Amino acid sequence: MTGTTLxxxxxxxxxxSLAVTATGTEVVRGxxxxxxxxxxxxxxxESGSGKTLAARSIMALQPPAIRRTAGTIRFEGRDLAGxxxxxxxxxxxxxxxxxxxxxxxxxxxxxxIGQQLEEGLAVHRHALSADERRALVLDxxxxxxxxxxxxxxxxxxxxxxGGMRQRIMLASVMLLQPxxxxxxEPTTALDAVVQRDVLELMVGxxxxxxxxxxxxxxxxxxxARYTDRIIVMRKGEIVEQGRSDELLRAPRxxxxxxxxxxxxxxxxxxxxxxxxxxxxxxxxxxxxYGGRRGLFRRESGxxxxxxxxxxxxxxxxxxxxxxSGSGKTTLGRAIAGLLPxxxxxxxxxxxxxxxxxxxxxxxRRNCQMVFQDPYSSLDPRMTIGALVGEALRTxxxxxxxxxxxxxxEVLSEVGLAxxxxxxxxxxxxxxxxxxxxxxxxxxxRPAFVIADEPVSALDxxxxxxxxxxxxxxxxxxxxxCLFISHDLGVVExxxxxxVVMQDGRIVxxxxxxxxxxxxxxxxxxxxxxAIPALEPAGEGGVRLKWxxxxxxxxPVPS
Amino acid sequence: xxxxxxxxxxxxxxxxxxxxxxxxxxxxxIPGDPAALxxxxxxxxxxxxxxxxxxxxxxxxxxxxxxxxGNVLRxxxxxxxxxxxxxxxxxxxxxxxxARVVLIAVLLASLFAVPxxxxxxxxxxxxxxxxxxxxxxxxxxxxxFWLGLLLLLFLGLQLNWLPVVGYVSFSEDPGxxxxxxxMPVMTLFLHEMGxxxxxxxxxxxxxxxxxxxxxxxxxxxxxxxVLWRHAxxxxxxxxxxxxxxxxxxxxxGIAVVETVFTIPGLGRLLxxxxxxxxxxxxxxxxxxxxxxxxxxxxxxxxLYPVFDPRVTAE
Numbered sequence: 069m070t071g072t073t074l075x076x077x078x079x080x081x082x083x084x085s086l087a088v089t090a091t092g093t094e095v096v097r098g099x100x101x102x103x104x105x106x107x108x109x110x111x112x113x114e115s116g117s118g119k120t121l122a123a124r125s126i127m128a129l130q131p132p133a134i135r136r137t138a139g140t141i142r143f144e145g146r147d148l149a150g151x152x153x154x155x156x157x158x159x160x161x162x163x164x165x166x167x168x169x170x171x172x173x174x175x176x177x178x179x180x181i182g183q184q185l186e187e188g189l190a191v192h193r194h195a196l197s198a199d200e201r202r203a204l205v206l207d208x209x210x211x212x213x214x215x216x217x218x219x220x221x222x223x224x225x226x227x228x229x230g231g232m233r234q235r236i237m238l239a240s241v242m243l244l245q246p247x248x249x250x251x252x253e254p255t256t257a258l259d260a261v262v263q264r265d266v267l268e269l270m271v272g273x274x275x276x277x278x279x280x281x282x283x284x285x286x287x288x289x290x291x292a293r294y295t296d297r298i299i300v301m302r303k304g305e306i307v308e309q310g311r312s313d314e315l316l317r318a319p320r321x322x323x324x325x326x327x328x329x330x331x332x333x334x335x336x337x338x339x340x341x342x343x344x345x346x347x348x349x350x351x352x353x354x355x356x357y358g359g360r361r362g363l364f365r366r367e368s369g370x371x372x373x374x375x376x377x378x379x380x381x382x383x384x385x386x387x388x389x390x391x392s393g394s395g396k397t398t399l400g401r402a403i404a405g406l407l408p409x410x411x412x413x414x415x416x417x418x419x420x421x422x423x424x425x426x427x428x429x430x431x432r433r434n435c436q437m438v439f440q441d442p443y444s445s446l447d448p449r450m451t452i453g454a455l456v457g458e459a460l461r462t463x464x465x466x467x468x469x470x471x472x473x474x475x476x477e478v479l480s481e482v483g484l485a486x487x488x489x490x491x492x493x494x495x496x497x498x499x500x501x502x503x504x505x506x507x508x509x510x511x512x513r514p515a516f517v518i519a520d521e522p523v524s525a526l527d528x529x530x531x532x533x534x535x536x537x538x539x540x541x542x543x544x545x546x547x548x549c550l551f552i553s554h555d556l557g558v559v560e561x562x563x564x565x566x567v568v569m570q571d572g573r574i575v576x577x578x579x580x581x582x583x584x585x586x587x588x589x590x591x592x593x594x595x596x597x598a599i600p601a602l603e604p605a606g607e608g609g610v611r612l613k614w615x616x617x618x619x620x621x622x623p624v625p626s
Numbered sequence: 627x628x629x630x631x632x633x634x635x636x637x638x639x640x641x642x643x644x645x646x647x648x649x650x651x652x653x654x655x656i657p658g659d660p661a662a663l664x665x666x667x668x669x670x671x672x673x674x675x676x677x678x679x680x681x682x683x684x685x686x687x688x689x690x691x692x693x694x695x696g697n698v699l700r701x702x703x704x705x706x707x708x709x710x711x712x713x714x715x716x717x718x719x720x721x722x723x724x725a726r727v728v729l730i731a732v733l734l735a736s737l738f739a740v741p742x743x744x745x746x747x748x749x750x751x752x753x754x755x756x757x758x759x760x761x762x763x764x765x766x767x768x769x770x771f772w773l774g775l776l777l778l779l780f781l782g783l784q785l786n787w788l789p790v791v792g793y794v795s796f797s798e799d800p801g802x803x804x805x806x807x808x809m810p811v812m813t814l815f816l817h818e819m820g821x822x823x824x825x826x827x828x829x830x831x832x833x834x835x836x837x838x839x840x841x842x843x844x845x846x847x848x849x850x851x852v853l854w855r856h857a858x859x860x861x862x863x864x865x866x867x868x869x870x871x872x873x874x875x876x877x878x879g880i881a882v883v884e885t886v887f888t889i890p891g892l893g894r895l896l897x898x899x900x901x902x903x904x905x906x907x908x909x910x911x912x913x914x915x916x917x918x919x920x921x922x923x924x925x926x927x928x929l930y931p932v933f934d935p936r937v938t939a940e
Binding site: 157159164169188191192226 | 836838842843844845856859860933
């Protein structure tokens with residue numbers, strides 16, 4: 069670092085350690101890194117890596133229970149530990165801005181958008197009149213792509229979608245033209261396409277202002293696309309940092325390699341044995357929501373699915389992809405018999421299914437579901453053994469010993485053999501809970517499993533293990549699967565066939581390789597352009613390749 | 627907005643209807659014959675039958691209910707059996723006496739408790755927080771009648787600062803009237819403040835954890851702006867609902883406090899009427915209390931969107 073050509077760093081973090089005040093447990097240990105003016109740096113790590121705490125402590129915004137125990141943070145040459153409360157407040161917002169993960173909770177629900185945006189200007193730019201502030205706010209809202217900026221000023225956050233809120237959030241921070249933007253998982257809660265739009269916008273705006281960005285994420289490939297340098301954290305420590313392309317191509321630390329190899333990638337296409345009748349056949353399915361008849365009014369419903377048709381063959385994994393609101397979850401629930409269809413038919417093994425009709429009980433036994441959130445989908449008061457065994461209760465042909473043997477067998481299949489059967493869900497990690505959910509679904513040897521976003525709540529490395537487990541079980545027991553996901557990377561790895569949905573309609577369906585390599589519909593192209601393809605390069609490294617870049621959003625107006 | 631108001635008002639109607647039926651049926655289930663009670667020792671079978679007929683007690687229950695409810699809708703709650711006064715003016719008179727005490731006490735309690743709870747949450751686990759939580763727990767754990775007796779003992783008997791027993795109406799002597807209600811107001815104020823501090827603290831803690839509070843700090847806002855501009859409105863909602871419930875409860879039933887301080891309020895009226903089997907007064911009181919409860923909570927609900935704009939949207 070003696071070279072005179074290097075610009076003085078904007079932010080220098082040295083030997084930073086954070087600990088839980090009450091217990092003294094260190095959650096961040098000896099972390100050091102620097103950010104140059106205008107540079108985009110990514111901090112990547114899984115949950116518990118300390119990435120968010122480290123970033124928040126720069127602005128002294130870590131939770132009150134966490135204390136800094138060692139290290140210095142220097143910003144624009146000043147040691148932040150020595151700042152008075154007033155100087156710290158001038159820095160916050162004025163010089164360092166912050167964007168949060170959850171667009172649903174990061175704007176104040178009871179304040180108008182206009183007030184929330186102007187508030188920062190009022191604090192940091194005293195010289196501006198109210199009219200000048202308003203003009204600046206309107207201009208910034210226009211630049212982040214809000215269609216009606218005047219209307220937005222007098223609206224509340226709940227009147228906007230998640231993606232729009234994240235744009236407004238970005239506007240409120242960039243309005244003050246900070247020298248550094250800390251973006252804490254800025255797009256994790258968003259759809260792939262929206263995620264890409266917001267990230268492009270963020271990078272465009274910060275480049276235009278020369279703002280440096282510290283981008284925190286669990287998603288290595290997403291970060292690699294936009295950053296100059298990457299810092300990889302694990303369990304409170306930095307394991308590796310370096311230029312983004314080099315780090316991807318030749319990762320040095322085993323953990324970085326593990327992260328890279330955990331990223332989903334395409335497996336060779338499997339032959340699906342031909343069969344005469346599909347296991348599931350959906351014809352012209354229509355589902356309407358709402359349409360309540362109240363005491364004083366009659367509401368017309370909202371059509372969620374507009375006449376869909378699809379079929380799933382035995383042993384086949386069909387992925388259902390689309391953004392939020394596309395109706396993919398509704399379709400899954402309708403097929404599972406959890407929602408009554410307004411029109412159309414659903415056939416199981418050639419026989420139409422109807423709630424309470426003939427064959428209904430047989431269908432319910434043969435169709436099982438795995439849900440997204442492993443924290444709320446398991447009854448916290450039941451042991452793992454009881455949770456899995458419950459599905460066998462209505463099998464009169466099985467004796468008690470047989471059932472116990474089956475539960476033990478399935479639990480060992482999902483890697484939870486032995487003492488796990490007597491534990492409760494809260495004693496398990498997220499990945500282990502999702503294994504339980506899968507065990508519960510397959511314990512009856514169903515012919516058909518619906519998996520609704522089964523891995524999107526999991527960390528990258530855990531996700532890879534769960535996907536592998538799922539593929540193993542599917543190969544062993546041969547159930548068909550409807551795999552609902554917004555994550556095309558995961559879909560590319562697991563699916564035999566892909567069905568793309570948008571606004572309650574199927575816009576494209578076909579075998580995986582065709583859909584991924586030669587998408588016919590523009591929406592599919594946009595979806596695909598939001599995720600990278602990985603090409604192996606060197607030892608354990610990869611090269612990122614972006615698909616269909618022509619489907620990228622318009623550049624940011626400056 | 628209009629739709630929201632209409633929906634809420636419409637929802638109050640069935641509640642009041644059910645309440646009317648319940649009140650009517652409950653009274654009829656209590657053993658004891660009001661005609662026998664009214665005539666006392668002078669009752670002869672003929673005079674009893676005569677009075678029953680005049681009171682409508684010889685009719686079937688549905689017919690009795692129909693007559694009674696029709697009268698209630700016209701504002702006629704009947705005539706008190708013991709005092710021969712019309713029930714509605716009697717209830718209203720007594721209600722205003724109770725309401726004055728309750729409204730002042732709850733207003734003061736809210737003004738102190740909401741900021742105190744917010745500060746306690748803001749300084750969670752500090753000595754300020756411990757002190758406020760301890761105080762709140764102490765205050766709401768003390769039964770009101772005992773707190774009232776303690777106040778009587780110290781402020782009234784030992785220090786002689788305030789009159790001990792009785793009530794003076796405002797129209798007679800405003801100054802004296804004020805002196806007489808200080809202790810009852812203080813009793814209720816202290817008790818409810820304890821309850822409200824706990825609520826305000828809990829809901830503020832919930833809000834302070836959210837990202838938009840960190841975002842407000844990250845914008846460089848001062849702590850007071852964070853607390854009052856960003857946290858207050860969002861944290862006040864649950865406390866506001868509780869204030870409504872407390873008000874509804876107290877307006878209908880501070881009989882204990884009224885007994886301690888010998889205030890002729892609505893609670894006393896109801897208790898006395900029950901002892902005297904004065905059916906029209908009991909019915910009138912219960913129905914009026916139910917109405918007040920529903921009305922207060924209706925107003926609370928209608929004002930809720932002021933604190934949380936998301937409410938009207940749904």
